[in-house]
Amino acid sequence: MQNRFIPQIATALGLSEAPDIQVIGAESLPSYFAVSELASASIEMAASMIAKWRPLETGTGGQINIDQRLASKWFDMTIRPQGWDLPSIWDPLAGDYQTRDGWIRLHTNAPHHRKAALSVLGDYETRDDLAMAVRDCNADDLESSIVSANGCAAAMRSITDWQNHPQGKSIAAEPLIAWQRHAKTSVTPKQIDPTRPLRGIRVLDLTRVLAGPVAGRFLAAYGADVLRIDPPGWDEGAVIPEVTLGKRCAGLDLRATEDRKVFEDLVASTDILLHGYRPDALPDLGYDAKTLRAINPAPIDVTLSAYGWTGPWAKRRGFDSLVQMSCGIADWGMQHAKASNPVPLPVQALDHATGYLMAASAVRALILRQTIGEVTSARHSLARTAHMLCQTATPDLVGEIAAEHLADIDPHIEETSWGPARRIAFPVAIEGVSHHWDHPAGTLHRHDPCW
Template structure:
């Protein structure tokens, strides 16, 4: 199969695929060109809203803030885990049959996790009720997914005036691929990172980064966007909307250039990478890594250990 033909055939069949491209090829591609014109965090004020009743305790600054989490896998869950560690009340919603083996214990601490079939009428109505009582919505659906469920941006703002609405897309918010399915590894293949890694390491096969760096980096950027939205709500009495994408984060990374040729290619644990406290959760006794980002002078501690998906009711 020619690579481009196979890529398109998989997409046409409803799957996910990305041909390996070089950075130069990506920048010449219509989607790569579109992403380059986008802001790293595209954000704007929305509607006026009454002042919130958050307590703003220095020890738990997000105590009382309700975060509705409609994200999967790594990027979005990293963002909402960060918010949970600052005291936010995070409710994650998953489909009835969704599972994430090996990830649940890592990204669910501090959260409650419930299941809803939002494709059903009853599930959509319950989701709308949850949204009505939310301060923050973090979602990682494709650009048009919530619109098809009758929850476009205008509707979301009407349901929850002053909502801080932060969304993630894989391939960007403009261009021909804005509604294409994707995830970190595919974006690394499509935008030139895997090809750069192949040349850098001297391998004869695609060589992506040793971690899902686009996911983790975008997750922390999403958390930062939420914090800025909460600041805008408090100081200016407005709602806030922000959009991010894995492809735009990848572009930021590429703009810093290749690593030195003699750089170590590996991941090595450091003695202070883990939190001092041991966590006891449903999987056993665990040691939890520190967050890759932090707020100076502010404790970041999840109030509850990791939990299994679907272990709570879909209610505040």
């Protein structure tokens, strides 16, 4: 049976036909949604773009094989520490809370988001005490108050409620990938190494947890020079060993004059700009699209937002777990599992799928720039990916995947900043193409901000 997502993604990428890819295995994560099918499809399409980029040099492509079991596992934590432990990925106060009329999820992993939530609810230190305060609140009102305080929260809605919500209607009208074509420009064609197709491609990664970093990690696997830039003091805790694989990680303060000069020099010579700032964040720092194109007229701009690019929530902060609450995924799982609390997806599939779609659109844009000189931008959103996934909702829990075994783990030892580690074996094999990461995972701000 053909993967249901492939035709939609191929159309979104502007392809005339879906690629011929061999999928190995049929194991899938148990879910009320086609999560493993989405994992396989999004990774397939990113791989297919690598396979289409490579023939610009060789004239021929290569067979692509995708292991669906491993693809499912790459939608979760892939790192397996050897002799050390990862900390929890969640702040103690983060999670789902019952209100007097429903449920709400608070996202408090970032200190400023935690501070914003507590500025509304009160300065509670334990989850039990906070739960008592939340129980007296109306879910929608509390969501609005926390968002107004620059925090992150999402009341749980049903799929039907979301479809009737102004933001849900806006998302349904948006394309899966929103392309913008810019004036053609003269760019020196890139020399393509057939075995490491993205060698020499510079990627400026301004993204945070989790979709954007997934895109950069995938591009790095095929040789791209991915430079991640973070602001002072930023930390992502347990996910850093996951999202820094293959990247150099530097820090800049875009409010400081000298750092702005360094940033502009990086922009001037980048090929791909990945960013996940809310729509007004970079413009507020003085870097709107017009300014960035004045610095460099030819970069490929690939960006994402949580709740889309149109509608009343277009500028709202959000994360995968919040979007799952807003769009009805967690409610659907709760209702059909007959559970007493929200039931999300088994993995943060919106983040991961959107990340691979970002990688696919970045390479698709490289192909257009290389072949016809057209410079393009691509916009993605977690909510639009969720809209596609929600079409597969089923009342029955479907899927089964065997426990992890030794064959799932790549034998390579990765010397991370925290100690040795191994990874889940990569799910992609492209004939004639090598995938590996030139840099092990490591702490943020550890490299100089230069190419």
